Every structure is written in C-alpha cells, then in structure tokens.
Amino acid sequence: MTNLMRLIHRRMVFPAFESLFKGRNTLRYWNELEQSQWAEPEAIAAMQLRSLRRLLEHAALHSPYYRDEWRRQGLDPRSVSTLADFVCWPLTGRETIRAHRSAMRSTSPCGRLISKATGGSSGVPLQFDLNEDSHERRTAASFRGYGWAGAEPGSRQLYLWGVPLGERSILARWKDRVHQALHRRRVVSCFEGGDALTARFLAELTSYRPDVIVAYVNPLYDIARRLLERDERAPYAPHSIVVGAERLHAFQRDAIERAFSAPVFETYGSREFMLIGAECERHDGLHLTSEYLLVEILDEDGRPAAPGTEGDVVVTDLHNLGMPFIRYVTGDRAIAGFDTCPCGRGLPLLRAVTGRRLDMLQATGGRMIPGEFFPHLVKDFPAVRRFQVIQESADLVRFRLQADGMAGADRARLERVVSESLGSNVRVIFEPVDAIALTPAGKLQVVVNRLAGPSREAA
Ligand SMILES: [Zn+2]
Structure with missing residues (x-):
C-alpha cells in the first residue's frame, strides 16, 4: 500500500x-x-x-x-x-x-x-x-x-x-x-x-x-x-x-x-x-x-x-x-x-x-586551525550539549559552553586542551552559558570569526 x-x-x-x-x-x-x-x-x-x-x-x-x-x-x-x-x-x-x-x-x-x-x-x-x-x-x-x-x-x-x-x-x-x-x-x-x-x-x-x-x-x-x-x-x-x-x-x-x-x-x-x-x-x-x-x-x-x-x-x-x-x-x-x-x-x-573558510581560527603566530578540530575535541565530553568558539581578535578567543552538570575535572581538562591548541599567545575566556542561539536558518554556528576573514576577492 x-x-x-x-x-x-x-x-x-x-x-x-x-x-x-x-x-x-x-x-x-x-x-x-x-x-x-x-x-x-x-x-x-x-x-x-x-x-x-x-x-x-x-x-x-x-x-x-x-x-x-x-x-x-x-x-x-x-x-x-x-x-x-x-x-x-x-x-x-x-x-x-x-x-x-x-x-x-x-x-x-x-x-x-x-x-x-x-x-x-x-x-x-x-x-x-x-x-x-x-x-x-x-x-x-x-x-x-x-x-x-x-x-x-x-x-x-x-x-x-x-x-x-x-x-x-x-x-x-x-x-x-x-x-x-x-x-x-x-x-x-x-x-x-x-x-x-x-x-x-x-x-x-x-x-x-x-x-x-x-x-x-x-x-x-x-x-x-x-x-x-x-x-x-x-x-x-x-x-x-x-x-x-x-x-x-x-x-x-x-x-x-x-x-x-x-x-x-x-x-x-x-x-x-x-x-x-x-x-x-x-x-x-x-x-x-x-x-x-x-x-x-x-x-x-x-x-x-x-x-x-x-x-x-x-x-x-x-x-x-x-x-x-x-x-x-x-x-x-x-x-x-x-x-x-x-x-x-x-x-x-x-x-x-x-x-x-570563516570557520577557521587563528592560533599563535598566525597558524590556522580548521573549525572541524573543535567538534572532534568536544565529542569526548558527553556533558557538553552545545558550544561555540568566537575569535574576538588575533589574541583573544571566547569559548562558550552549554553543558549539563559537567564535572570540574572534565571542565579543567577541556579548558587545558583548548588553550594548548591555540598556543600561548592567544588568551581563551571560558564562558558557561544556559543556551547558544541558532542562526536565523536554524543552524548551529560552531565557529564565529570576527577577524576580517582572508578574502579571495582579489585573487
Ligand atoms: Zn556513486
């Protein structure tokens, strides 16, 4: 039928x-x-x-x-x-x-x-x-x-x-x-x-x-x-x-x-x-x-x-x-x-x-980290529901974290790995949040890069 x-x-x-x-x-x-x-x-x-x-x-x-x-x-x-x-x-x-x-x-x-x-x-x-x-x-x-x-x-x-x-x-x-x-x-x-x-x-x-x-x-x-x-x-x-x-x-x-x-x-x-x-x-x-x-x-x-x-x-x-x-x-x-x-x-x-291209983050010394690095990292922390990495400037990154009862040791471990991945010259601010809003189209934007992205326009 x-x-x-x-x-x-x-x-x-x-x-x-x-x-x-x-x-x-x-x-x-x-x-x-x-x-x-x-x-x-x-x-x-x-x-x-x-x-x-x-x-x-x-x-x-x-x-x-x-x-x-x-x-x-x-x-x-x-x-x-x-x-x-x-x-x-x-x-x-x-x-x-x-x-x-x-x-x-x-x-x-x-x-x-x-x-x-x-x-x-x-x-x-x-x-x-x-x-x-x-x-x-x-x-x-x-x-x-x-x-x-x-x-x-x-x-x-x-x-x-x-x-x-x-x-x-x-x-x-x-x-x-x-x-x-x-x-x-x-x-x-x-x-x-x-x-x-x-x-x-x-x-x-x-x-x-x-x-x-x-x-x-x-x-x-x-x-x-x-x-x-x-x-x-x-x-x-x-x-x-x-x-x-x-x-x-x-x-x-x-x-x-x-x-x-x-x-x-x-x-x-x-x-x-x-x-x-x-x-x-x-x-x-x-x-x-x-x-x-x-x-x-x-x-x-x-x-x-x-x-x-x-x-x-x-x-x-x-x-x-x-x-x-x-x-x-x-x-x-x-x-x-x-x-x-x-x-x-x-x-x-x-x-x-x-x-x-906008999903890439700039680490210490201008090294680029692909945005897909973070989902792989965070998947090993089951308490994390959503997260978002925001590059505010070349030396400042905010890591917003929506988690359900995350153990202190896990949080410390996550913070350590994220900081290490970005290098010593990039300061990371960890920010626990209750919710991370989706884009108007309902997508989760994992990486937000506020640096003027490398443009291919002139190429
Ligand atoms: Zn085929």
Whole structure:
C-alpha cells in the first residue's frame, strides 16, 4: 500500500501539479538528469564546456558587469576552448555580488527573475537573482540527488529542519501546508533543542512512519546521542536518512546510523545553487551536479589544488543566465581531487566538504586551525550539549559552553586542551552559558570569526 501511494504520488499527483498547474519543465529536466548521470565522464565534461561557452558569451553580451570587467581585462569568451583555459578567469566574491547585483543581471529577456537571499550565517545575507529556467533545473537536480537516498518526490519525508520564524500570514501558512502535503512532507522545527525536541521528533517518527528522515546534522546528532546515552534506539527505522545544511563528521554519521538503524546520505548545497553534491548508495564521496555546475577547488594561489589537499570551493552556475555566477567563491572548503565512483555514474565525486573558510581560527603566530578540530575535541565530553568558539581578535578567543552538570575535572581538562591548541599567545575566556542561539536558518554556528576573514576577492 505504501509503495502504491508512493508510485501514484510520483507518477500522477506530482507531475500534474508541476507540469499542468505550474507549467514547469522540472520533470523533463529531472528525466534528462536521470539519463545523463550515467554518461561517460568525458561526455559530461564536454557538456560542461558547451554550457560554459554559452554562459560566457551570454554574460559578455548581456551582463553589464561582466562585459565591462572582461573588456577591461582583455578577456574574450571565444578564447575558452577547453575547461583548463577557464582557470585564469577572475573570481567573483560575495562582496562583488553585493556591490554589483543589478549590473550583473541579464539585460536580455530570459524569463522571469526570482530573487533570493542567503541565510546570512556568515554575517550579512546576500541578495541574488536567478531566472525561472535555472530554478526548474536546480529543483530537478535536487530531486535526482535526493532520489539516490530514496528521498525523491513521492516518498514520505519527515524533516527536522529550520523553519521560518516569526509571524507568518495565514496565506503563507496555508501555502506551506499545501506544499508539505504535495511533497508528503512533515516538518519538525529544530529551533528548540533538548529533551522536548527529542520527544516530539520521536513521536512524529512513530506516528508518520516516513520512508526517509531529512535533517540538519546537529539537531539529529543531538537526538541520536541522547538515545545512545540511554542505550536506546529510535522506535521506528526509516529506509534512509538525508543530512545537510551543516558539516557532517564521521563520528556523527556513526551515532546517527546506530541510533536510527538506517544509512546516512550526506548532501552539500547552498542557497545560491541548491544541491551541489550528494552521496549515492556507495557513500564514497559526493556526486556533483556537474550537468549544471562547474565546481573547482583552488589553492591559496588560486590554482587548482593538488588532489588530497584542502582548498576553496569555487562554483560556476552554467544555467543561471538571469544573473550569472561565474567562478563564485562560496566560502566553503573541500578536499581536492575528483574521483570516479564504482556505482557507474559518470558524475565526478567530491571527496569531502571540510567546512567553511570563516570557520577557521587563528592560533599563535598566525597558524590556522580548521573549525572541524573543535567538534572532534568536544565529542569526548558527553556533558557538553552545545558550544561555540568566537575569535574576538588575533589574541583573544571566547569559548562558550552549554553543558549539563559537567564535572570540574572534565571542565579543567577541556579548558587545558583548548588553550594548548591555540598556543600561548592567544588568551581563551571560558564562558558557561544556559543556551547558544541558532542562526536565523536554524543552524548551529560552531565557529564565529570576527577577524576580517582572508578574502579571495582579489585573487
Ligand atoms: Zn556513486
């Protein structure tokens, strides 16, 4: 019965809505992507080059910002005859988009423009635009990527997610409800944490019996940890769990899989591009949305980073003609080197997303410590519920700690290891707090770096 409902939904209810009611091409794009993922890597690269050349020619003609900038630098889109030719083209940072948004928009009609904003977890939200065709394509790409985890439209999905805060109009709430019913989705907001959230989420899980859980990493890990501490398991096991929005550590994956008795599928996305990468059933890296996005990992000198080393994630959206994102520096960090997957899909694998550039802390002597160092350190202190490391200046770090009855000896040990990791010239202030607020999007910001971050804008 469940499978029949899923089939009816996927084959009838959903297509009727998407294609007839909204007149969208989403389903056609989704079908195309289901085919193209099996193409040879060379064929996918050739497809990227064709789309890239088209994008550059479009931007040179219709986007005043890129037209003027490239003319000034003597760059001609016709000179790009291989993907390697593209690596010397200028990077685009958030500040550039903030300063030149209107001049970046296409002056040629390419469908209705949709305006969006990033959640602003890095500080100020970024406003940007995309054309409708790009929106349809990225929606299709997320259907495919989530489908690898069995979470395509039509599956029953229980979300543990950041939901919009504040007063919502009746119309907005009604729209949310229609959207959720259409997508067979139930949403539990992750804003309030603790035992109350655990109880509410497990109650929904038992009554709704979803095919898949879709969750932010940290709140789901917190629930898993509470279960495992009591030596319990979730009362119902979904087929799979999709996590995203926050960095997933191996110890978190392990705890979530044990507590919920289901495999975890990591995803990597952003507001600017939606789904950038997702795991297939092999769990061996993230398949990139390469038909639509050109993803590069660059070293400190702006050259392609050597395989196995960490670098900056730079993305070109091959289909957002409404407001081209060309070599956009996302602020994310990842391990370079694209592998092929034994599953047979030709889409290259991104080995691992390691965090965000803003998540790095500066230790004594300018040495950089990746933000992921701290979750690894703190996981061995079970009393710690949440924590946040704030770099106030080059020689001052505040460590905010929300803990349940932490023993004095443990606290002293934690303080010692944190101080040692930052070195003798950085003073650390430990600050016990009752709660650590989440970002407006419901994410836990583990590291807050108030130093002017190293910008890639000028590179
Ligand atoms: Zn694969």
